[in-house]
Amino acid sequence: MTSTTAPRRRARRGEGAALRAEILTAARTLLAETGSDDAVSIRAVAERVGVSTPSIYLHFADKDALIDAVCESVFADLDAAMEQAAQTVPDPFEALKQRGLAYVLFALSNPEQYRIVLMSRAKRTDGATDVLAHAMYQHFVDGVRLCQEAGVFARDADPVAISTSLWAAAHGVAALLISHPGLVTEEQQLAMADQGISAAGLGLALLQRLPADPSAEPCEDIVGVLDAAFGPPSAG
């Protein structure tokens, strides 16, 4: 199983942290390779690292702490991917879209890691994971705020609410394609992400420009308005 041929050397006095990092890497690798979070057991991780099972407990209090640390590192990577995608894009709306695309791309490239941090029961409500998740979310909210200042979204709207809606759109594409990979072909996946994200952003911007009046059948009207403003639809 282990690719290292040499028998492990015991760490020097202060070097316990090295094994800790190795354990974390092994857990993430195992997650990615097996495509199942059931496979991430203390025993499997220990075997992968090439160390005895109880050794894990020298570095993590229990299994929850290990999984927590995995989530932490996944969140950090996801945040980095999004920020990198957005950093060179001047237009704030386009930057938001790039963030969304990077988000879905990360999810599709790391399906089990995405699954474990964002699709499983969120019983872990404390610890460093939340801090990192919050940091990532804050970056996104900041991006939304820039769009509000640019006039894409209403200035008096709640940026967090807008962010949550857009997040849901990206999450929808990501989660759906992860749970049901056979739904569309691989090249269609990116197109679907693009379409889902664009539609959510544009749709929200459009919604905010419609009268808030909840009269009986607003949807019937709006199609006429769209046709008048843009002409009839065509596949694209």
Add this chain to the structure above:
Amino acid sequence: MTSTTAPRRRARRGEGAALRAEILTAARTLLAETGSDDAVSIRAVAERVGVSTPSIYLHFADKDALIDAVCESVFADLDAAMEQAAQTVPDPFEALKQRGLAYVLFALSNPEQYRIVLMSRAKRTDGATDVLAHAMYQHFVDGVRLCQEAGVFARDADPVAISTSLWAAAHGVAALLISHPGLVTEEQQLAMADQGISAAGLGLALLQRLPADPSAEPCEDIVGVLDAAFGPPSAG
């Protein structure tokens, strides 16, 4: 644990199906009550029904078959909820929206049942479950087709692709709120579903009316176009 006080009576000769139904109900109840699919073990279901563990195997070949049957009944209920919500709505776009709302509502009311059929690894690719899932999806695609005929969506577009995009939007709201219930308050959940679904539908209709030309920065332009057509945005 069991609420029935009388000791179980053994089924008559041809009445084995009654226990089968009881087992199914118990499995779904257990899923809903414990809020965890780990709790749905053969043993727990048997105890809930008030029957010995091996009895389950008289009615289901193995655990997979039991879970499969649970999924089947959940899909049937979900489909029924959506069709009921749409059946009295004449406008096809509004009917589609009602289907989406019913979908999210069902998911939020039956989070673990939704989770098990639509958020877990889809290893079950055969059997009756797929038939039912496909039937449900077909109903939705039919709704999209009606919208195409009504001119909401492009007539030459692929109805399945449109359906998948809209499904992803609804799934995004549902899955996000199920995994992260503390994200918004309960009354905000419905508003979020409404917004997410409306934005996806409108956004897609809008996207299909924009030039397919992928020139450099289309997003910058479209906001100006929206402002010209509808005025500036306001929180809604």
Add this chain to the structure above:
DNA sequence: TGTACATCAGTGAACGCGCGTTCACTGATGTAC
């Protein structure tokens, strides 16, 4: 109507498995003298 018998719904006890976790331990590393 009465009795022997086949059927089959349901049972009690046990199987092997992998899991998280604990415990007393080993033995290389670094330090004090």
Add this chain to the structure above:
DNA sequence: TGTACATCAGTGAACGCGCGTTCACTGATGTAC
């Protein structure tokens, strides 16, 4: 420079647990005569 010792990274074996599943069985039900 050499030696006794404290430290602590890592180990082997075992714990109890709940799981899915199997097996030989029991005993009520219905049927044949």
